[in-house]
Amino acid sequence: MLKLDSVSKIYKIGTFGGKELCAVNNVSFDIKDREVVSLIGESGSGKSTIGKMILRLISVTSGHIFFNGENIASLKNNGLKNYYRKVQGVFQDPFSSYNPIFKADRVFRIIHDEFYPDVSGKDWNIKVEDSLRTVGLNPDIVLNKFPHQLSGGQLQRFLIARALLLDIQFLVADEIISMLDASTRIDVLNLLADLKSRGLSILFITHDLSLSYYISEKAVILYRGNVVEMGATDKIFYQSLHPYTKMLMVSVPRLDMKWQENVEAKIDRTMQPGGCVYYERCSAIEKNELCAKSPPPLVQIAEDHFVACFGYKP
Amino acid sequence: MSLQVENLTVYYQTLRGEVHSLEHANFNLGDGEIMGLAGESGCGKTTLGNSLIYLAPPMKFIEGQVALDGEELPVWDIERMNEFRFKKISIIPQYAMNAMNPTRKIGKMISELLQSRKINYKELLSVIKERLDKVKLPHDVLNMYPIELSGGMKQRIVMVLSTLLNPSLLIADEITSALDVSTQKSVAEMIVKFRDCGCMKSVIFITHDVSILYQIADSIMIMYAGQLSEKASKETIIHSPLHPYTKLLISSLPKVGVKHSEKKLTGIPGTPPLLLNPPVGCRFRDRCPLAFEKCLETPPFVEIEQGHFLACWKEGAPYA
Amino acid sequence: MTARSQKHEMLFFALRNTKLRVGVSILLFFILLTIIGPQLTPYEPNDFVTSGAFPPSSEFWLGTTTFGEDVFTQVVYGLRATFIVGIVGGGLGMLIGLLIGFTAGYWGGIVDETLNMLTNIILVIPTLAVLLIIAAYLKVRGILTESLFIGFTCWPWVARAVRAQTFSLRVRDFVDMARISGMKSYKIIFSEIAPNMMSYLLLVFILQFGGAILTAATLDFIGLGPTNTISLGLMMNMAVLWSALILGSWWWFIPPGLAITAIVGALYITNVGLDEVFNPKLREM
Incomplete structure (x- = not known):
């Protein structure tokens, strides 16, 4: 489904961009349909950079990323919008993912305005409520609230519900439960695993090995931007x-x-x-x-x- | 007995009223004991740690007694605590390593800090160097700026600094949370090493990560919504806990070797109560599968077996 | 706390803030005077209504100039020029600054570097020298020409401030979230980033407004102002040219000077007051 081919990201740093910092170096791996791949690394390993490159939030310095055989760097306007219909992301900090001055359900309205302007408001509300129930939230309780009135776990589920409103095939989950409390994080993790049965592939970015073992079939270990080891989860963990x-x-x-x-x-x-x-x-x-x-x-x-x-x- | 806490109750004052973040805490800490203090965010673990050393507004002392090495600590009096702070009882606050003044060299920073406590830096220099050796840092770090050091190195310096006077009690608040796994391990092991060589007598290690406590602590105390739930040896807490909250918490933790496709873990349904107007009785009541009428009364935190304390009407009943 | 109660709280603090109340009252007084002032006087600003300078009297409220023009009439018409300069000049500067600041801050990289260079160049150009050259070429200068000139030279400060704010907001996750929602860049800037700095932008506009008025007064005073209309600065310029100071015709230059000082002062007081309302840390308890 998604394939990274010798992807590198080099930042120019220092005055006049004299020095180069290689955040991601020549990384190649692929993610098949209905597969959960975890990308494991410590801070500064470049794991989030890879996630952002897949989401086209950061440009690729060299190499290519293919989604269903199509080079995502060539996508423009409608092509890119179509890509976002299928590929979505959820980030680490649930509170920073929401514009603090608007209500949390604005994320749904944006999806409505951008992707489904033809759907009537009434039908859309039904769709949103369905999606919220799928992620285990009670629409009556969570709708019409400001981000700070909801818990971290609820906000992350909200974002997953947002992704489900699209024809999503691939989800980049960047450390999405690292800021949640122990008693609620496992539910979000289970939800993510359940999405697989809906035909989703997931790139699970984490620094926590036990979470990676719990949820993924394949693991990629990153060290300072380089893949040092990758393969089936059991092999990585036991051999x-x-x-x-x-x-x-x-x-x-x-x-x-x-x-x-x-x-x-x-x-x-x-x-x-x-x-x-x-x-x-x-x-x-x-x-x-x-x-x-x-x-x-x-x-x-x-x-x-x-x-x-x-x-x-x- | 190094630390004795009796009935300690501390509230937070906010514009909307008092937040009952710590109520009727009763526990002891043995000499040389490393006690892990775990719980979800907002459960009062940081409040407990801070109230033992620096009980400043908006925190408000309500009642309770604290004794360190048999001597009563005037925790409600910020001024009088000065003679204990740093000397007898010391803290590594959360984010301490990021709070270093970037314009001061490490050595200068330490000397200024000691001066504010009227202690001569030169006299302590040999101790500082000896401690730096212990945490495997070169003496050069004294001439470096914080920006030149990694997170792990900064955390070690903070540790050396806070234990310079061999305090009886060290409170370490989330000191491993922001570190990578490899550094996390070495910093956590440093704590054990420091205890073993007598740099401090006992430790309260506050964290949200129970698995670290299993590695380094002697005992673990679990808090929930401002109340103590259970305290026992780490083996008991991890392998045979009694409090329903501890049980659910431990069973919800993913472990290497557990796969979603083979064994689905479950979280704890519900959310913790707001502590602004907390419900009466056991605060875990609403989420507890065992709750019954009696739980409308607050269960006392009592010793049910040697070294095993529990606050639960149901699970504690057979021992009563 | 909900946003509604936040708004209520803001209003509560706004109404209670003495600085804000004083500042806004003064401004409202002058705005009112600008609107109804021309109705209160039967003359035009450049009409010669009497012969020579007379001190304030019941007929000529603020006295007359050496040429026999009514000072009160000149002040109320001059106020209009002042507010036009403030709104057009300050507004234009604000607009250009916003455009450049948002663009540079949002896209960063080479776009930012280029725009930053432009900003710095405008910043160091000696405004006065340029104006002297322009004045030499333009025989007839109106209040609008002056406003445009001020607008085109006063934006760099806005651009810098907006750029810095945009920089810090654009790395927040909600901006990334909007981008992967397929939102267009300009839409992200106006519907995600700008609302987060609304209070800040209001403050910037007030400062720009005041700044433009002050600059205009300076230009007028040294004789580089409009040639075909009256303004407060021009009145002072004439007063000085015709030795009002030496002749003791204080009523000629005190009213316009006082009006400018009061307006600009009121703007700054309002600014400080608003700052306290928006920023809870500054509130007087």
Whole structure:
């Protein structure tokens, strides 16, 4: 359904744009129909940038994104509008997603005005109420309120209901439950998983591994803009190969396992430009000179399992 | 017993009335105990932490006693708390690491802070350096500006600073929330290490993330809507909790190994009550599957087994 | 708190704010005078109604000029010119500033850099020098020409302020939300971003209004003002030219000077008052 082909995003920084900052480097992966793929990374890994590039909110520096075979960079006016009919997003901060001076249901009215101007107001209200019930909200309680009168969980469901009003096929969910409370976040997560049965594909962007395991079939691990490992969720979690993935696995606080004493990475600042992005922090015994010199390519090592590390020998 | 809190009640004053954010808190903290304090946002955990050290308006002291190492703490008197603050009891507030003055070098910042407490920076320098070694930071950081440091490094400096005088109690408020998983782990482990070497006696570790508490805490206390629900050893809270809220909360947490397609987790239906005019009795009543008439009275927070405290009429009944 | 009660609260504080009440009262007085003033006088501003300068009397309320023109008539007609300059000049400056500020702030990048350069260039051009050149070429200058000139030179401050505000608002998620709703850029600017800075824009407009009036008065006073009509600044210019100061005809220059000071002062007081109403932190408790 959605395919990223060698996508990069480079920002020019500094006065006169002299320096370059590579936020996303040569990322390729695809998302099939009815598939939930999670994009896992820490802050600054470029995971949100990828989500925004898919939503055409940020331009792509090089590479292409294809949606159902069509390059999304070429979409204009009506083509782009049609794209948004099928591809939608929900962001991390529910309160910032609403214009604070308007009522929350304005997000529905915008969809009405922009996409379905011909539908009568009455029919539209019925559609909105149906959509709200689908996401588990009571229209009588949540409609006609200002954003600050609703809870974070309600606001996020609102945005999912908004997306459902369109002929949505693909949803970018960018950290949508990280700001919600424990007792309500699981319901939003379940709702997202249920959408799959409606034929949706989802890109689930998160830093929380257990959430990713709960909901997705496939996981992509990002480190400083580079894909270091990707594949079927079970393989990533139980047969992790990249030292970074392994480190994440042992660092995530779990309720069924205690933290192990981890090997402190020897901080090695001798890295030359062009080496492996993880070189500095890598504590693998396989670490060698090659790692410092050239970036390891992402290679397939099993069905549905890719890793970018010289240390791995099949 | 390091800390004893009895019947502590603190309200928030707002234009629309008093918010009952902490009511009748009764608990003890043993020497060397790391107690995790968990609950949803707005449940009063930060209020509890702040009221032990800096009870400033709009917070309003209603009643209660607090004793630290057997000595009564005048928590209602901001002035008199000065002799305890930072020396006997210390806090790492939420967002502390982002509150550093960007125009001051770290060393200068520490020296100014110590000066305001009338403590000589030079005399403490050796301790500072020793502590920096402990958290694996180079001594150079004293000559650096906050902007040159990563989030994890800043959090460690804040930790060193707040425990310089070996306080009896450290309150750590959400110190790992804004960090990446790898840094989160090292900062959390630092707390344990500091406790082990006596940099502070006991710790209240406030967080919304129960799984971190399972890693580092000795005991866990769960709060709900301004009331204490349950306190026990971490094993008990995680594996055999009694309070219905704790049970539902723990069971709703996604874990690695649990897939939606295989096992669907459920959340807790409903929302917490507003604390402006809170309902009488147990505040979890409306969302509780076990609620009955008796829950219209506030259940007392009582010890039902050695070290296991519970505020629930139903689950507590067999032990009464 | 609902937005309705927020509005009510705003109104409550607005009515209670002394600065706002004083400022608006003064402004209303002058606006009223501008409207009904010409009905109160039987003369035209440049009519020679008597011979020579006379102090205020029951016949000539504010006295007459050296040429025997009625000062009161000149003031009420001059007020009209003042308000026209304020509205047209200030309004035009506001409009250009908004356009440039929104464009630069919303699109950023190269668009922003280009517009920013333009803004800075206009900012450093010595207005007076340009006006001298223009005055040399234009034999007849009207109040509208003057307003246009002020409008075209006073917008950079607006543009800068609006650009900064737009910058901080455009990165908010609700703007992204509007974009993925297929909303057109201009629609996003006017229906999502601009409403969030309404109170701010009102304040900016008031400052522009006052600024334009002051600039016009300065230009008139040094003789670069309109040639075919009367204005408060022009009155003062004439008063000085014909040595009213030395001859002691205080009634010639005090009324126009006082009117300008009062209007601009009232605008600033209103501005401060509104600021306190919009910004709860500044409210006097």
